[in-house]
Amino acid sequence: MNSDxxxxxxxxxxxxxLHGPNxxxxxxxxxxxxxxxxxxxxxxxxxxxxxAQNARVTSIQSNHEGILVDAIQAAFQVHDGLLINPAAYTxxxxxxxxxxxxxxxxxxxxxxxxxxxxxxxxHHSYIAPVAIGQISGFGHRSYLxxxxxxxxxxxxxxxxxxxx
Ligand code: DQA
Numbered sequence: 001m002n003s004d005x006x007x008x009x010x011x012x013x014x015x016x017x018l019h020g021p022n023x024x025x026x027x028x029x030x031x032x033x034x035x036x037x038x039x040x041x042x043x044x045x046x047x048x049x050x051x052a053q054n055a056r057v058t059s060i061q062s063n064h065e066g067i068l069v070d071a072i073q074a075a076f077q078v079h080d081g082l083l084i085n086p087a088a089y090t091x092x093x094x095x096x097x098x099x100x101x102x103x104x105x106x107x108x109x110x111x112x113x114x115x116x117x118x119x120x121x122x123h124h125s126y127i128a129p130v131a132i133g134q135i136s137g138f139g140h141r142s143y144l145x146x147x148x149x150x151x152x153x154x155x156x157x158x159x160x161x162x163x164x
Contacts, residue, residue: 010054010155011155011158012054012055012056013054013055013056013080013081013151013154014055014056014057014058014078014079014080014081015050015055015056015057015058015079015080015081015082015083015147015150015151016057016058016060016071016072016075016078016079016081016082016083016105017043017046017057017058017059017060017082017083017084017143017147018059018060018061018062018068018071018072018082018083018084018085018086019039019059019060019061019062019085019087020061020062020063020068020084020085020086020087020088020089020090021062021063021064021087021088021089022063022087022088023039023061023085023087024039024061024063026038026039026042026112027039027041033112033113034112034113034139035112035139035140037139037140039061041140042140042143043059045140045143045144046059046083046143046144046147047059049144049147049148050147053147053148053151055147055151057083057147058079065089065093065095065096066095068086068089068096068099069095069096069099072096072099072100072103072105073099073102073103075103075105076103076105079105080105080106080154081105081106081107081108081150081151081153081154082100082105082106082107082108082150083107083108083110083143083146083147083150084096084100084107084108084109084110084127085109085110085111085112085142085143086109086125086127089126090109090111090115090122090125090126090127091121091122091124091125091126092126093126093127094126096126096127097126097127097129097130100127100130100131101130106132106150106153106154106157107127107130107131107132107150108131108132108133108134108135108146108147108149108150108153109125109127109128109131109133109134109135109136109146110134110135110136110142110143110145110146111134111135111136111137111142112137112138112139112140112142113136113137113139114136114137115136115137116136116137117137132149132150132153133149135149
């Protein structure tokens with residue numbers, strides 16, 4: 001059968017969205033850097049895009065490294081992908097990096113601000129080497145760009161698996 005004429009229905013992916021420390025303060029926290037949108041609204045927009053893309057998302061925000069590690073571990077064989085803004089833990093956390101690496105979950109790292117344009121201590125990410133890629137600097141849209149990139153990557157992987 002010609003697959004272009006009769007495409008297989010798109011698989012529904014389940015995505016875990018993790019927001020790191022201080023992102024609960026979005027909207028009031030340094031709006032000149034992080035924008036005026038609240039985390040609740042960011043999550044609503046993520047949800048909307050996910051629905052349009054036939055994906056399911058679960059969003060969690062925590063100020064605690066261990067809770068984020070637990071959430072990543074619990075994603076094993078539950079979620080297909082991870083969209084994460086590790087916030088300050090980007091620059092400090094071997095534990096988050098090891099958790100992602102341990103469960104080998106396809107991961108996209110996002111940042112509202114362009115971390116490479118800011119203080120030198122923000123230029124290094126412990127997460128980037130275990131992520132598919134990083135999106136940084138597009139404000140609240142970084143999340144949507146990251147989610148779309150993650151879903152496209154998962155679809156490409158499925159398609160490659162079905163032809164090989
Ligand atoms: C951030 C950038 C980090 O350097 C910072 O610690 C944050 C937010 C961002 O989204 O731009 O808390 O991850």
